[in-house]
Amino acid sequence: MAYTVYYHSECKGFTGRAFSPLCILEAAGATYETKGVDAVPAGSITFAPPMCTFPDGSTISQTGAICIALGQALNLAPEGAVASAKGVQLTMDVADMFSEIMGKKGAERIMKWVNHFESALGDKPFMMGEKATYVDYAAMGVFQIFLGKAEKEDFKGVEMTPKIKAWYEKMCADPAVSKVLGMAAFLPDSFY
Numbered sequence: 001m002a003y004t005v006y007y008h009s010e011c012k013g014f015t016g017r018a019f020s021p022l023c024i025l026e027a028a029g030a031t032y033e034t035k036g037v038d039a040v041p042a043g044s045i046t047f048a049p050p051m052c053t054f055p056d057g058s059t060i061s062q063t064g065a066i067c068i069a070l071g072q073a074l075n076l077a078p079e080g081a082v083a084s085a086k087g088v089q090l091t092m093d094v095a096d097m098f099s100e101i102m103g104k105k106g107a108e109r110i111m112k113w114v115n116h117f118e119s120a121l122g123d124k125p126f127m128m129g130e131k132a133t134y135v136d137y138a139a140m141g142v143f144q145i146f147l148g149k150a151e152k153e154d155f156k157g158v159e160m161t162p163k164i165k166a167w168y169e170k171m172c173a174d175p176a177v178s179k180v181l182g183m184a185a186f187l188p189d190s191f192y
Helices: 016-028 063-073 081-102 107-121 134-143 145-149 162-172 175-183
Strands: 003-006 032-035 051-053 059-061
Touching: 003 016, 016 032, 016 063, 016 134, 016 175, 051 063, 059 063, 063 081, 063 134, 081 107, 081 134, 081 145, 107 162, 134 145, 134 162, 134 175, 162 175
Parallel strands: 003 032
Antiparallel strands: 003 051, 051 059
């Protein structure tokens, strides 16, 4: 059985919070399909999309949880206990940053997050080291917002730092990210 990602418009209108899980599936070369939220299995005990059904039939929701579970299942997770814990933390940080961007918390607050991720990146090519992991794909789901928010009043003063910009450009060139970017818009213009 393949993976199934459930999201608004089957990810044909926009990928939004399903963007990162789709990137992970593509990076791993996993077989998957996308369906609308009306197709989520009954009794899955999930609430807000995206949701993902795994080959064993289990279904979970929450972008961060899906990214972590996919990363672990598809060998795209950080290795070792310390790195694993830091990977989970950074994925939860992505969710908080996303919430604060969409909540229009302002440039000063968002730049604290950008600088936090620059510190996490350090001098490494990827967030967790020498290769892309689910953490990088999860983080792409928040940094992808920058393009649509660039000219918005609530985003004035927000920019990618040099290291984050270089990382972002490297990730945009990743074949999995490129493919998902080509599927549909990240968000509809009205969401920015």
